[in-house]
Amino acid sequence: MAKTYDYLFKLLLIGDSGVGKTCVLFRFSEDAFNTTFISTIGIDFKIRTIDLDGKKIKLQIWDTAGQERFRTITTAYYRGAMGIMLVYDITNEKSFENIKNWIRNIEENASADVEKMLLGNKCELEEKRQVSKERGEQLAIEYGIKFIETSAKASIRVEEAFFTLARDIKAKMEKKLEASNPPKGGHQLKATEPQRKPTNWLSRCTLL
Amino acid sequence: MGDSLTECMEIFSQDGVQLKTAQASFVNYLNLVGTLYITEYANSNCRRCLEWKPNDVTVDSDVQDQEWAVVNTVQKRSRTYSESLPPDSTIKPKLLKVNFVDIKSFKTSNKNRQLTLFDGKSEIMCCFMFQHGNCDYLITVLRGMLKTIPAKRDKHLFIVIHDESLEAAQLDKSFAELNIFQDPPPTLWKLVKSFHDRPYETTLETFAKVTDYVYRSPEQRDIDDDQRELLHRSLTEYASSHSQGDYEVIAKVPELPERKDYPRGRPLSAEQWKNLQNHEGKIEDVEQIKLMIFRGGVAPNLRYEVWKYLLDYFPWNSTQAERQKLLCEKNDEYYNMKLQWKRMTKVQEDNFSDYRERKNLIEKDVNRTDRTMDFYAGDNNPNLQLLYDILMTYIMYNFDLGYVQGMSDLLSPILHLLKNEVDAFWCFVGFMNKISSNFDIDQAGMKEQLQNLHTLLGFIEPQLVNYLDKHDSGNMFFCFRWLLVWFKRELSYDDVMRLWEVLWTGLPCENFHLLVCVAILETEKQALMENNYGFTEILKHINDLCGKLDVAAVLVKAEGIFHQIKEAEHLTDNIRMILGLPLVGVQQCPEEILSTSPDSPDEDLYERVYDSMQHVMT
Numbered sequence: 001m002a003k004t005y006d007y008l009f010k011l012l013l014i015g016d017s018g019v020g021k022t023c024v025l026f027r028f029s030e031d032a033f034n035t036t037f038i039s040t041i042g043i044d045f046k047i048r049t050i051d052l053d054g055k056k057i058k059l060q061i062w063d064t065a066g067q068e069r070f071r072t073i074t075t076a077y078y079r080g081a082m083g084i085m086l087v088y089d090i091t092n093e094k095s096f097e098n099i100k101n102w103i104r105n106i107e108e109n110a111s112a113d114v115e116k117m118l119l120g121n122k123c124e125l126e127e128k129r130q131v132s133k134e135r136g137e138q139l140a141i142e143y144g145i146k147f148i149e150t151s152a153k154a155s156i157r158v159e160e161a162f163f164t165l166a167r168d169i170k171a172k173m174e175k176k177l178e179a180s181n182p183p184k185g186g187h188q189l190k191a192t193e194p195q196r197k198p199t200n201w202l203s204r205c206t207l208l
Numbered sequence: 209m210g211d212s213l214t215e216c217m218e219i220f221s222q223d224g225v226q227l228k229t230a231q232a233s234f235v236n237y238l239n240l241v242g243t244l245y246i247t248e249y250a251n252s253n254c255r256r257c258l259e260w261k262p263n264d265v266t267v268d269s270d271v272q273d274q275e276w277a278v279v280n281t282v283q284k285r286s287r288t289y290s291e292s293l294p295p296d297s298t299i300k301p302k303l304l305k306v307n308f309v310d311i312k313s314f315k316t317s318n319k320n321r322q323l324t325l326f327d328g329k330s331e332i333m334c335c336f337m338f339q340h341g342n343c344d345y346l347i348t349v350l351r352g353m354l355k356t357i358p359a360k361r362d363k364h365l366f367i368v369i370h371d372e373s374l375e376a377a378q379l380d381k382s383f384a385e386l387n388i389f390q391d392p393p394p395t396l397w398k399l400v401k402s403f404h405d406r407p408y409e410t411t412l413e414t415f416a417k418v419t420d421y422v423y424r425s426p427e428q429r430d431i432d433d434d435q436r437e438l439l440h441r442s443l444t445e446y447a448s449s450h451s452q453g454d455y456e457v458i459a460k461v462p463e464l465p466e467r468k469d470y471p472r473g474r475p476l477s478a479e480q481w482k483n484l485q486n487h488e489g490k491i492e493d494v495e496q497i498k499l500m501i502f503r504g505g506v507a508p509n510l511r512y513e514v515w516k517y518l519l520d521y522f523p524w525n526s527t528q529a530e531r532q533k534l535l536c537e538k539n540d541e542y543y544n545m546k547l548q549w550k551r552m553t554k555v556q557e558d559n560f561s562d563y564r565e566r567k568n569l570i571e572k573d574v575n576r577t578d579r580t581m582d583f584y585a586g587d588n589n590p591n592l593q594l595l596y597d598i599l600m601t602y603i604m605y606n607f608d609l610g611y612v613q614g615m616s617d618l619l620s621p622i623l624h625l626l627k628n629e630v631d632a633f634w635c636f637v638g639f640m641n642k643i644s645s646n647f648d649i650d651q652a653g654m655k656e657q658l659q660n661l662h663t664l665l666g667f668i669e670p671q672l673v674n675y676l677d678k679h680d681s682g683n684m685f686f687c688f689r690w691l692l693v694w695f696k697r698e699l700s701y702d703d704v705m706r707l708w709e710v711l712w713t714g715l716p717c718e719n720f721h722l723l724v725c726v727a728i729l730e731t732e733k734q735a736l737m738e739n740n741y742g743f744t745e746i747l748k749h750i751n752d753l754c755g756k757l758d759v760a761a762v763l764v765k766a767e768g769i770f771h772q773i774k775e776a777e778h779l780t781d782n783i784r785m786i787l788g789l790p791l792v793g794v795q796q797c798p799e800e801i802l803s804t805s806p807d808s809p810d811e812d813l814y815e816r817v818y819d820s821m822q823h824v825m826t
C-alpha cells in the first residue's frame with residue numbers, strides 16, 4: 001500500500017466529560033459543529049492529514065470518554081500517544097481543577113516525553129466564563145506546556161491548536177533523529193536520508 | 209492375580225443407597241437400593257475404591273461371567289469377580305466399582321441426599337441417592353481420604369487433586385492455559401513467565417509448588433476459581449488422554465457440533481398475550497411466554513404492556529387487581545424520592561459535592577441523548593425534562609451507583625415507549641438491576657464480561673482469538689461500547705428494542721448477549737484477518753459497524769452458537785459457568801435444573817414452542 005503521508009502522529013484528547021473533546025475533534029476533522037452529539041462511550045479516533053513545512057502529516061486523533069469511571073479502559077489507549085490535548089471548559093471551574101488530575105494520569109500511563117497542550121474550550125461563552133484566561137496561562141506555564149483557548153462551536157483557534165501540537169511533535173522528532181543519526185556528508189545526505197529513517201522511527205512509535 | 213483380592217479391607221459402608229445413574233451396562237440396576245462401601249486393597253495400584261452392591265439381587269442379568277465391571281478406567285476387566293464372592297452363590301450380583309484415582313470431582317445435591325461422581329471429562333460416573341438421611345458422613349470420610357478443594361462458586365462441588373497425575377508433560381498444557389489470564393496472582397504469574405523462558409526445567413521444578421499453592425493453603429491464599437478450575441481441567445484432560453501416549457504442547461482444537469439454523473419466530477401478538485392470561489389477568493405459563501419473546505420479540509403495539517413484566521415492574525403472576533394496587537404504591541414511592549432532590553436547597557447542594565457531580569453529569573448527558581429523534585429533539589423539549597427527572601430520582605434511589613454515562617441511553621427507549629414518568633422509572637430500575645454491574649466503580653463487571661467474551665470466542669473461533677491476541681486486542685476493549693449499553697449505539701431504535709426484549713427474557717442461557725457479540729465477531733472475522741488489521745484498524749472496523757448490523761441475522765447466529773456450545777463434547781465448566789448451564793452431569797436430574805437455573809426452561813418446552821412457531825410460520 002502506497003503511503004500517502006510522511007509522518008503519522010498519534011494524538012489524544014482527554015479531559016472531563018462534557019468539556020467538548022468530541023466537538024473539538026469534529027470541528028477539526030469535518031469543520032462542523034453538531035448540537036445533537038452524543039457522549040463518548042469507550043474510545044474512537046478520527047484521521048486528518050495536514051501539510052506542515054512541505055511534509056504530509058497524518059494525524060490520528062483519539063477521542064476518549066471523560067467520565068472517571070471509564071478511566072481504566074481509556075488509559076489503555078494512552079500507549080504510543082505522541083501528543084496529548086488536555087481540554088477543560090472555561091465555563092466550568094471543576095473541569096479546570098481536574099486538569100492536574102489528568103496530568104497525573106498522563107504521567108502514569110503515557111510515555112514521559114509526550115507533547116502536551118492545554119485547551120480552554122467554549123471560549124465564545126464569555127458571559128458564562130468561570131476560568132479566566134490568565135489562570136489557564138498560569139497553569140500552562142507551571143507545567144511548561146502551551147495553552148490556547150478555543151471554541152468548537154464558533155470555530156475559534158481549533159486548527160491553530162492542532163497545528164501547534166503537530167509542529168511541536170515534528171520538531172521534537174526531527175531533533176531526536178538528528179541526534180541519533182548525525183549528518184556525515186553534509187547537506188546532500190540529509191536531503192535523501194530522512195525519507196527512510198523517519199518511517200523507521202515512527203513505526204516503532206506507532207507499533208505500540 | 210486373584211490373591212490380591214483376599215487382602216481387601218472394608219473401610220466404610222452405608223446402607224440404603226439407591227443407584228440413580230451409572231454407565232450403560234448397569235441399566236438393570238438403576239433405582240435398586242444397595243450398600244455403598246469404601247474398600248482398600250493391599251497390593252494394588254488402585255488401592256481404594258468406592259463399591260456399590262444391590263441388596264437383594266433378583267435382577268435378571270444377561271451378564272453370565274460374573275465379572276466386575278470397573279467403571280471408567282483405562283484397564284477394564286482388570287480382575288474377575290469370582291473370588292470375592294462365594295463361588296456357590298446362586299445369585300450373580302454385579303458390583304459397581306469406582307477407583308478413587310478415577311474420581312476427579314464429586315458433588316452433593318438435593319439437600320445432600322444425592323452424591324454424584326465425575327470423571328473429569330464432564331461425564332457422570334455414577335450418582336447415588338441416600339435414602340436414610342444424607343451423605344454428609346460419607347463426604348467427610350471421602351474428604352479425609354482424597355485431597356479435595358471445594359469450588360468457590362458451588363459449595364456442593366468438590367474437586368479432587370491427585371498427586372500421581374502431576375507429571376511434566378501435562379504441565380505444558382496447564383501453563384499454556386493459565387497464561388490467558390490477565391491478572392493472575394503474582395506467584396503464578398512468575399511461574400508462567402519463567403515457564404516461557406525455560407519450559408521444561410520450570411515445569412519440573414515448579415509444578416509441585418503450584419500444586420502446593422493450590423492444594424495446601426486454600427485459606428491463606430485466595431486462588432481464583434477460574435485458575436483452580438483450569439488446573440483441575442488440565443489435570444483431568446491430561447489423565448483422560450494419558451492412554452494415547454503422545455503429548456502436545458498446544459491442545460488440538462476439537463471439532464464443534466454442526467451449526468444449526470434456528471430461524472426467528474414471529475413477535476408475540478396481542479392475541480397470544482391475551483390467551484396466556486387467565487380470567488384474573490395472571491400469566492399462567494411464564495416460561496412459554498418468555499420463550500415466545502425470545503424467539504420473536506414482542507409486537508410493537510404490545511411492548512407498552514409486556515415490557516413492564518420483562519423489566520420486573522409487574523410480577524408475572526400478579527392479578528389485574530394486584531397490579532392496580534402496585535401502580536398506586538409505586539407512584540407514591542417515586543414521588544417521595546423525587547421530592548427529596550426537588551426540595552434540596554442551594555446551600556445543601558453547595559455542601560454536597562457527590563450530589564452535584566452526579567447532577568452535572570446528568571445535565572450534560574440529557575442534552576446528548578437521542579436528540580435526533582423527534583421525541584427528544586429541539587430546545588426546551590419537555591421530554592428532556594422527563595429524562596432528567598427520572599435520572600435524578602434514580603440517584604436518590606441508588607446513590608452509591610449514582611449516574612454513569614450510558615444510563616441515559618438505557619432509559620431513552622423505555623421512556624420513549626412508555627411516555628410515563630413513573631412507569632419509565634420503575635422499568636429503568638428493572639433494567640439497571642439486570643446490568644448494574646456494567647457500571648461498577650472499578651469496572652469489574654465490564655472486565656469480567658470482556659474476559660468471558662474472550663473465553664467464549666476462543667471456544668468458537670480460536671483462530672480469531674489468536675489473531676486478536678497477537679494484535680494487542682486480546683483485552684476485547686473494542687467491544688466495550690457494545691456491552692456497556694447493549695448495542696444501543698450500534699443499532700437503530702427499533703432494532704435496539706427488539707434486541708433488548710429478547711435479551712431480557714434471560715433465555716436461552718445467562719450472558720446470551722456475549723454470544724451475540726461472538727456472532728458478530730465471527731461474521732467480521734474474515735474482514736479483520738484478511739485485511740491483516742492491527743490494533744487501531746480492529747477498533748475502527750468494529751466502531752464502524754454502527755448502523756450496519758442486522759439484528760435478526762445476528763440473533764439466529766447467536767442461537768446457533770449457543771446450541772453448538774451446549775452440545776460440544778469438550779464443553780468445560782468454565783464455559784458452563786459463564787452461560788449458567790448446569791455444571792457437569794446435573795442435566796440428568798430435572799429437579800436440579802429448575803433449582804439451579806430457574807430461567808432455563810426444559811428442553812421439552814423449548815422444542816414445543818419452537819415447533820409450534822415453525823407451524824405458524826409455514
Ligand SMILES: Nc1nc2c(ncn2[C@@H]2O[C@H](COP(=O)(O)OP(=O)(O)OP(=O)(O)O)[C@@H](O)[C@H]2O)c(=O)[nH]1
Pocket residue numbers: 015016017018019020021022023024034035037038039040041064065066067121122123124125150151152153154575576
Ligand atoms: N457553547 C459551546 N458548547 C460546546 C462547545 N464544544 C462543545 N460544546 C457542547 O458541550 C457539550 C459536550 O460536548 P462533547 O464534545 O460531547 O464533550 P466531550 O468532552 O466529548 O464529553 P465526553 O464524551 O462525555 O467525554 C455538548 O453539548 C456540546 O454541544 C463550544 O465550543 N461552545
Ligand SMILES: [Mg+2]
Pocket residue numbers: 021022023038039040063064065066
Ligand atoms: Mg466525547
